[in-house]
Amino acid sequence: MKKLSKEEIIESVRKLKGETLLWLIVLYEGLLFVPALMKGIKGDGENVSYFGYHYFEFFLILALGTIVFYWAAAYLLKGNQKIVLYAAILLTWGVFMEFLLLFPNDKELNSGFILRKILLLLAAYGSAGAAGFLFFKIRKFREDGFSFLMGCLSVFLYILLIFFGVGPGGQANPEAKTNLPFPIIGSIPVTEILKVIFLMVLVCLLCKQRRSKEEKRGRLLLSAVYTAINMLGMLAINEMGSLLIVLLVYIAFIVVYMQEIKYSVIVIMTGALTIVLGVLIGNLMIGNINRKISAGDLMTSFYDKEVSSASGYHGSRGTIEDFRPSLTEFLQDRKEEGKKRTVTQKELEKITESAQGTALDKSQKQAVAAMFEDSKEIGYAEMEEYVKERKNQSMKIVMGYLFVDQEDKEDFLDRYYFAKVYNYYAYSSDANFLEKFYVPKFGKVKTRFYCWTHPEWDNGDSGYQNYRARVGVRDGGLFGKDSAEVSTVPNADSDMIFVAISEMFGNICPVLLLLLFFLLFWEGKKIALSTKHEYNSGMVFGISFMIWIQAIFMTASNYGMFPIFGMPIPFISNGGASKCVTMAMIGIMVVMSAVEMEEIPVEEDHSKDRMLIFSRYYIIAPLRKLAEGMKETYKKKMRDRKRRRR
Structure with a gap:
């Protein structure tokens, strides 16, 4: 200076x-x-x-x-x-x-x-x-x-x-x-x-x-x-x-x-x-949790457990209504696939009790009974209508119906991503050390990628920032x-x-x-x-x-x-x-x-032009090797032709 x-x-x-x-x-x-x-x-x-x-x-x-x-x-x-x-x-x-x-x-x-x-x-x-x-x-x-x-x-x-x-x-x-x-x-x-x-x-x-x-x-x-x-x-x-x-x-x-x-x-x-x-590794852990987690833990994570470290509906600020469209879509797909899984009134009562871990109260018993007014057995189609019409206790009963079946539970969790489920499992369940350390971190990244690839997803919470960003950019136009x-x-x-x-x-x-x-x-x-x-x-x-x-x-x-x-x-x-x-x-x-x-002279004094060095290693050298390879290939072909002529 x-x-x-x-x-x-x-x-x-x-x-x-x-x-x-x-x-x-x-x-x-x-x-x-x-x-x-x-x-x-x-x-x-x-x-x-x-x-x-x-x-x-x-x-x-x-x-x-x-x-x-x-x-x-x-x-x-x-x-x-x-x-x-x-x-x-x-x-x-x-x-x-x-x-x-x-x-x-x-x-x-x-x-x-x-x-x-x-x-x-x-x-x-x-x-x-x-x-x-x-x-x-x-x-x-x-x-x-x-x-x-x-x-x-x-x-x-x-x-x-x-x-x-x-x-x-x-x-x-x-x-x-x-x-x-x-x-x-x-x-x-x-x-x-x-x-x-x-x-x-x-x-x-x-x-x-x-x-x-x-x-x-x-x-x-x-x-x-x-x-x-x-x-x-x-x-x-x-x-x-x-x-x-x-x-x-x-x-x-x-x-x-x-x-x-x-x-x-x-x-x-x-x-x-x-x-x-x-x-x-993250997806394998998520898949493993989807297999291991019980219907009771799933119901607890959605309804009864506040997981502040989770984001999205699947997080602390979400409501159960954010979950309804996913549930309706899944039931509709099951119906269109022609899959049948019917239950009677007594079976559904036992399923709901098992999922929530407590006996049904009076309103829940009435809600289950109302589902069987027109039929002795119901399946995916009736469950879908029940959720669409927003009838009393519809979400909890239908979620219990899905989650007690291992195939339905895994298919549903594999299709939709709910960070709250995995954060609940990592912080409140019998997760091993690696799952406790890695799952919440992987979940944070996956939530952001999921909301990015599914712009309509959870606009009330973890997807809200993506949604508002798109709206803001659109409303701004060229000059604001x-x-x-x-x-x-x-x-x-x-x-x-x-x-x-x-x-x-x-x-x-x-x-x-x-x-x-x-x-x-x-x-x-x-x-x-x-x-x-x-x-x-x-x-x-x-x-x-x-x-x-x-x-x-x-x-x-x-x-x-x-x-x-x-x-x-x-x-x-x-x-x-x-x-x-x-x-x-x-x-x-x-x-x-x-x-x-x-x-100021220092021990690392270097007089060569760095651009020339960069070009030599990453442009000239590869091109030279390519040219030499082509030349050798050409010579080999010429030698083979001469041998054939002889």
């Missing part, structure tokens, strides 16, 4: 006047004041309040932060300024959406909200400066000893999360232990920090030059073990989205930096096999709704913020923001390919790839092209810790792009 004299500082500030792109970005940040005024309205009639003008207070901090950050990158570090500008626009949109979606409709709370958000914004800029300064000054970050300490720290954090972790917002949540609670300051999300630590350790292990084959293989093995530890940790705290990000980042590093086709293929195949094996109302989609400020942006400002806005994420990744890729130092290259590539791939997956899930992941979108989603971590990574990228970093 060049130490500027007073005259040089004054001169550099004067030069800022000629930075047209910088001032266009600052102007853009200011122009968001217009939509803030238009959308910054809460309530109606006499209770209407206008808060859009408060955006001006945030704009002052955003503009000042952009200018200072740009000046440091351009004149102090001689680094990449485009990274700063792309990050500034994305951060501005994150602050802007937080302001619109979360601004309290209470004048007494306004000042506290504004002060808190401004302090978090200052902390984000401070994180960028602090992280950049530390990576510039401290060389121990790239040493193996430091990476070992960071690896131990990540394992320690996973242990803390497993035993003491809480969900987002600091609330107890067995489904996701992403935060660590602290007195006074509240809970802090640790998963974003864990991903950064994983990246730092991975870069130290894989981005080292002048390696012997033995050392290279040893580092590859260590990186595989450390990646597996992180994946198991993410699985233990139920962070499936972050688990996928960790796996993809590792595969990307192996492909780009190990530059060995054999290793790359092995890693990719292992990753794919891990996913397939995880799905296979005309009304001043903010989005009402669940988690509009975090997981589903792109849906909220689409609904309020049109589908064109998320597309443009995604383009900015791509441009940020592109700048990172250019720096990674051109830098002389393998460590710098790895850090820049890893950061830009992690931000880009997370934005891609979350955009896809917001638009219904992929199941909901439940991760924050970098820069955009609500959360001070997430913004601080993301801005810290941007600070590191800017420092790694600085000219002075290239001029």
Whole structure:
């Protein structure tokens, strides 16, 4: 870092006047004041309040932060300024959406909200400066000893999360232990920090030059073990989205930096096999539970047991009415298949008593008797009509009728997925350790995939977010709704913020923001390919790839092209810790792009163009082998022809 004299500082500030792109970005940040005024309205009639003008207070901090950050990158570090500008626009949109979606409709709370958000914004800029300064000054970050300490720290954090972790917002949540609670300051999300630590350790292990084959293989093995530890940790705290990000980042590093086709293929195949094996094990466990679970346990899980860790009807907020369409459809299919299973009144009474585990009360006996007014025996057809007409006790009686038959029970549970059944079994039944550990986690993923592939499923609860996301994207159109109302989609400020942006400002806005994420990744890729130092290259590539791939997956899930992941979108989603971590990574990228970093001699000095190396291993070498194979085949055919002629 060049130490500027007073005259040089004054001169550099004067030069800022000629930075047209910088001032266009600052102007853009200011122009968001217009939509803030238009959308910054809460309530109606006499209770209407206008808060859009408060955006001006945030704009002052955003503009000042952009200018200072740009000046440091351009004149102090001689680094990449485009990274700063792309990050500034994305951060501005994150602050802007937080302001619109979360601004309290209470004048007494306004000042506290504004002060808190401004302090978090200052902390984000401070994180960028602090992280950049530390990576510039401290060389121990790239040493193996430091990476070992960071690896131990990540394992320690996973242990803390497993035993003491809480969900987002600091609330107890067995489904996701992403935060660590602290007195006074509240809970802090640790998963974003864990991903950064994983990246730092991975870069130290894989981005080292002048390696012997033995050392290279040893580092590859260590990186595989450390990646597996992180994946198991993410699985233990139920962070499936972050688990996928960790796996993809590792595969990307192996492909780009190990530059060995054999290793790359092995890693990719292992990753794919891990996913397939995880799905296979989960489905086998689910199938085993479908066979083992009794009718009594099923009735208990649906009617009498509150399983807070389950989602959907099959979860704590659902009602039995969410179950009726599935039951009706199954009975209708059984009838159309021509299957017959009739029961008498006494048999049905015994079945219902057995299923619910208690004797029938007066109303239940009357309900059963009413079913046999026109016939001595009834089957699937009568049961279907009984459920359709919503007669008294219809659901409980028909469910008992189905669940006492092993074939009907298994067929029904195999066809429809009810997470509550399996969470109940895992937490409240005689499940083994593996089932208690894995079934709820697999159930969380399967529920999201099931709701994604069945959009109509359980719109009252676990499918509601998918349903509202589709409605929001549709209603937003190209340029957004005309009304001043903010989005009402669940988690509009975090997981589903792109849906909220689409609904309020049109589908064109998320597309443009995604383009900015791509441009940020592109700048990172250019720096990674051109830098002389393998460590710098790895850090820049890893950061830009992690931000880009997370934005891609979350955009896809917001638009219904992929199941909901439940991760924050970098820069955009609500959360001070997430913004601080993301801005810290941007600070590191800017420092790694600085000219002075290239001029400091380090042991990993590497003068070859990385793009040429990449092309040689993954394009030229395979083509050469293909050409040689074709040449040998041609020669063999020619020799065979000559022999035949003789």
